[in-house]
Amino acid sequence: MDSTDKNDEDLHSELPISEPNKQNEPNEEKSSSQSAEDPLQSTSELAEEIQHYDWDQLFEKYADVMEEHARADELVRNQTAQLHEAFVSWSQSTALRDETRALKRFKTQRQYVENSEEDLEGKRQHYIEVVNAFESALALLNGSTKP
Numbered sequence: 001m002d003s004t005d006k007n008d009e010d011l012h013s014e015l016p017i018s019e020p021n022k023q024n025e026p027n028e029e030k031s032s033s034q035s036a037e038d039p040l041q042s043t044s045e046l047a048e049e050i051q052h053y054d055w056d057q058l059f060e061k062y063a064d065v066m067e068e069h070a071r072a073d074e075l076v077r078n079q080t081a082q083l084h085e086a087f088v089s090w091s092q093s094t095a096l097r098d099e100t101r102a103l104k105r106f107k108t109q110r111q112y113v114e115n116s117e118e119d120l121e122g123k124r125q126h127y128i129e130v131v132n133a134f135e136s137a138l139a140l141l142n143g144s145t146k147p
Helices: 005-012 022-035 039-051 055-145
Strands: none
Touching: none
């Protein structure tokens, strides 16, 4: 049970259903014996008691309870704000780490492509040399076979 539920119960247990003023005390003894007999009589007594109820006390208790709820709400808002700040920090650090990893990955891929292009250019140059060697060999063979 949290503190707000406990305070609500305390409020209900502290507040009597009706608080008649001192003027109504003599009538109270009569009304308790009559209320069991006549439900309309008890309703009219209740209406009379409501008129003499200490509404200022009820208002003060209501204001106190609302202040306590406001403090609890403020506490929850502060905790939520702190959690939000932690989440933002976490998400920014995660994004920064992901960006760093993506940059490293890009550099690695670029290096791989450059190396592959260099290897391909080396093979091309090798094949050109091989073809030139074959052409020279053929020319030598063709030249030596001709009278």
